[in-house]
Amino acid sequence: MSILEVNNVSIRYMTGDFKDIGLKEYVLRKIKKNYNVVEFWADKDITFSIEKGDMLGIIGTNGAGKSTLLKVVSGIMRPTCGYVRREGSIAALLELGSGFDGELTVRENTYLRGAMLGYTRKFMDETYDRIIDFAELREFEDRPFKQLSSGMKSRLAFSIASLVHPDILILDEVLSVGDGAFRKKSEQKMREIIGSGATTILVSHSIAQVREMCNKILWLHKGRQIEFGDDVQAICDRYQDFLDGKLKL
Secondary structure (H helix, E strand, O other): OOOEEEEEEEEEEEEEHHHOOOHHHHHHHHHOOOOOEEEEEEEEEEEEEEOOOOEEEEEOOOOOOHHHHHHHHHOOOOOOEEEEEEOOOEEEEOOOOOOOOOOOEHHHHHHHHHHHOOOOHHHHHHHHHHHHHHHOOHHHOOOEHHHOOHHHHHHHHHHHHOOOOOOEEEEEOHHHOOOHHHHHHHHHHHHHHHHOOOEEEEEOOOHHHHHHHOOEEEEEEOOEEEEEEOOHHHHHHHHHHHHOOOOOO
């Protein structure tokens, strides 16, 4: 039985005159039928399923609808059409640098983010040193968070969140944080989580990363599903041909 099933999911955004005019003008235009509405489908008719222990790589150029789809899968957004069925707990690392308080110290933010993720104070006391050392921020722990670089902030967020052991783990470009050494360390940490039985969805612009780590793959382009399957190497080859201009969609 699938641990995650996405069935004909579509996500629509509505834009129009209401963004530039007041309520009174909007009502008048509606009455006169002089009101412009533009529909934009971020994703259209996306269908796939994954089993326990799978690692799904989602690929596609910017604007493909990858991050929007992850928000629906994680429950942040509701699809306009279709449905998502999940089994078990789910953790999504979508925007690593958000949710921190710039005025608090790195130490205080570590405990704050841990509380937001549902960790107890006892658990955070026991794991704090491991979090800081993994993030390589020992000499910065008493500095205001706002003084950190964006890479350092992402490393801290990844280090805290990687303590989660959910049934489904969603990663949006999080393995690209930090320098080469930290990326290698974060990939190894993800392998440990996957090895423990977590089902993982990874969005990555690194084809090599998807080839190496994933056993299933979903290719999106401008909100449309191009391919889905377990022949990761073949689909990555075709995607690379598309990027190189050798394949037209």
